[in-house]
Amino acid sequence: MWVATRARRSEALSRERIVEASVAILDAAGEAGLTFKALTERLVTGPGAIYWHVANKDELLAAATDAVVAAALAVEPAGSSAQDQVRAVALGLFDAIDEHPWVAAQLSASSWQATAPRILESVGRRVGALGVPQRRWFTVTSVLVQYILGAAAQNAANGRTLAPDTDRGEFLDAVATTWEELDPDDYAFTRTIADQMREHDDREQFLAGIDLVLAGITAGEA
Amino acid sequence: MWVATRARRSEALSRERIVEASVAILDAAGEAGLTFKALTERLVTGPGAIYWHVANKDELLAAATDAVVAAALAVEPAGSSAQDQVRAVALGLFDAIDEHPWVAAQLSASSWQATAPRILESVGRRVGALGVPQRRWFTVTSVLVQYILGAAAQNAANGRTLAPDTDRGEFLDAVATTWEELDPDDYAFTRTIADQMREHDDREQFLAGIDLVLAGITAGEA
DNA sequence: ACCTGAACACCGTTCAAGT
DNA sequence: ACCTGAACACCGTTCAAGT
Numbered sequence A, B: 001m002w003v004a005t006r007a008r009r010s011e012a013l014s015r016e017r018i019v020e021a022s023v024a025i026l027d028a029a030g031e032a033g034l035t036f037k038a039l040t041e042r043l044v045t046g047p048g049a050i051y052w053h054v055a056n057k058d059e060l061l062a063a064a065t066d067a068v069v070a071a072a073l074a075v076e077p078a079g080s081s082a083q084d085q086v087r088a089v090a091l092g093l094f095d096a097i098d099e100h101p102w103v104a105a106q107l108s109a110s111s112w113q114a115t116a117p118r119i120l121e122s123v124g125r126r127v128g129a130l131g132v133p134q135r136r137w138f139t140v141t142s143v144l145v146q147y148i149l150g151a152a153a154q155n156a157a158n159g160r161t162l163a164p165d166t167d168r169g170e171f172l173d174a175v176a177t178t179w180e181e182l183d184p185d186d187y188a189f190t191r192t193i194a195d196q197m198r199e200h201d202d203r204e205q206f207l208a209g210i211d212l213v214l215a216g217i218t219a220g221e222a
Numbered sequence C, D: 001a002c003c004t005g006a007a008c009a010c011c012g013t014t015c016a017a018g019t
Helices: A002-010 A015-033 A036-043 A047-053 A057-074 A082-099 A102-107 A112-129 A134-161 A168-180 A188-199 A202-219 B002-009 B015-033 B036-043 B047-053 B057-074 B082-099 B102-107 B112-129 B134-161 B168-180 B188-199 B202-219
Strands: none
Touching: A015 A036, A015 A047, A015 A057, A015 A102, A036 A047, A057 A082, A057 A102, A057 A112, A082 A102, A082 A112, A082 A134, A082 A202, A102 A112, A102 A134, A112 A134, A112 B134, A112 B188, A134 A202, A134 B112, A134 B134, A134 B188, A134 B202, A168 A188, A188 B112, A188 B134, A202 B134, A202 B202, B015 B036, B015 B047, B015 B057, B015 B102, B036 B047, B057 B082, B057 B102, B057 B112, B082 B102, B082 B112, B082 B134, B082 B202, B102 B112, B102 B134, B112 B134, B134 B202, B168 B188
């Protein structure tokens, strides 16, 4: 009753607990849901207590983003070949951003600078193992990371657009139908691929993109 | 004096003028700068007048984004080969987002849905011209678009981080130095490429990425 | 050192009233 | 049909006061 109660009721406030609560709120309610009111209610304090540990809301978002990325990269990727490991790291980030869609917006914001080395390092080591000559490491790794984050961001954005209860099949069908109804003169191509969009799988397509880039790297151009 | 004055003083309010003013404010002051106060001052009205033409702020941001993207894609890309045209379209978008960095955040937000067909169409036509078999059009085009937007978004984010008066060389040097001071055990790779980051050119690297993807497409994998 | 909570300036949005 | 501008609810941040 004594010690246990104290621990359960209100563990001392800390940066870690604040970031943890922020991630939970962001997951549940999105970026718009993360307010100091929501935070203080969840942590049972006043705003001043939070400002003691964190400079402002931007820093909070950056810290929450870094926490999610760090967790995603902490999983040691299975797969023996360097190619498989690149795919595993890429998919790990893709899934993490898919589960925490608000991360996408943050990664193309200023919090980027703190998290960049983590991602560069994890992808870059495998680029080295791929046999890419050292003078191309920076370029090749940057391209891979840009593709990974770009694709993951758009996937997350698509997911966010949906109301939580919508059927994915219905949604894709609705988008495809919209595309098919576009002006044939201006949108001939988009109309043609509408049907392929109807049946595509996001993760499969993401991996196809990784394979495309890997094929380009192996082809040894650029 | 009579008609001219009326025209100069306050051209009738319209959705178009509101979007135009929004783009100008976003360019000058970023996303945080676009407030209804700033808009009403610039357009010399009250907030109610703006709400008559536009549903809410989100719609305003989406419309501003679409205007910038449409303008970037309206330029007919020079270059004879399909490969050159892909590069030209890609670079057009890259530069547009570089000039209007706030577009980056919007393109991975929900406004995406309205602008997507424009970009798909423009890139996709050249993918067709590349000789890619039709069943792969959707995948290949999506990969290209994801890379283009992902890379452009990160480039824009990097630009935004800088104070407007900072020297680019100094900034890159500072980041590279930070990387070189990372823990050698955890960041062996990142330390190795720090020097390449110091001297890289963003546009060149972006095009190298396009070439990598194009090489992958030509290699015929995936 | 850490926390409280009232207070401040500001923001998006609404709406009754005007023309 | 289009515009005005006061009013509302809410938000991030500060700070004097407490322990």
